[in-house]
Amino acid sequence: MEEKKILVLGGKTGMLGQALVKTGLAQGYDVATLGREDGDMTDFEFLKEKIRQVNPHCIFNAVAYTAVDNAEDDEQNAVTVNKRLPEMLAVILKDLPVYLIHYSTDFVFSGRQRNLPYTEKDSTEPLSVYGATKLAGEQALSKLDSCAVLRTAWLFGEGRKNFVSTILKFAQERDALRVVADQFGSPTYTRDLAEMSFLIMKNHGVGLFHAVNSGQASWCDLASEAVKLFNLPTFVEPIETKDWVQKAVRPKYSVLSTQKLQQLYGYVPRPWTQALQEYIFENMETLKIR
Incomplete structure (x- = not known):
């Protein structure tokens, strides 16, 4: 088993998966990918055989059912991808x-009566099918000796449509946008999340980790900052x-909270505003509508 061979599940088409592949290659790893385009990822024998063929020293599972609203009516598929796939990996x-x-x-958290960042030790209470199935996936891997579960949030990055790219598309077409201002989270650049992932891998971290950019924002804050960086006159109305x-x-x-990352590895994630600026400035032409 080669110490430089990694397998990224979802590495060809997933937003996070593509960032992991780029980071892995940049750091000199032999990177293999496996995704839905290659076959049924939720077929146990298929998955087992593919892992055997690649023979990696590390697997990154970036495959997930992330359509939060659709999951409410499509629970079976959400369970299959978010719970069953991790269960199979555990076996x-x-x-x-x-x-x-x-x-x-x-x-996986409820956010009820809360104004302090969540740590890995805080109690979970998902409010949606998506959150519940992702929590079930965490629990399926809890007894695996050589595994790190990274909770992350509000991803934006290259390779796939995301909240920021969608906002910028609409902002180029409209004079005003209405965006929710009373939900707060941790906007995170997939490039930074990939770097955090490799840091944890190299240190063989085990257990739960929170891996996000520093700072917090509402969806309205994130949209407003993106529109400003793109130099658009669109008015962003908080609702x-x-x-x-x-x-x-x-x-x-x-x-x-990323205190655990900081305490264990001395790693302080950069602010989400700085990461957003890099994402937008480096992808300015791609983000423009034709």
């Missing part, structure tokens, strides 16, 4: 010398959650 890797990094979400009806309930406050 397959139990007796193999393979390290696993799996990704979870801030939506309340009750004025933007969505099927799934979101936590009002799900900011994540």
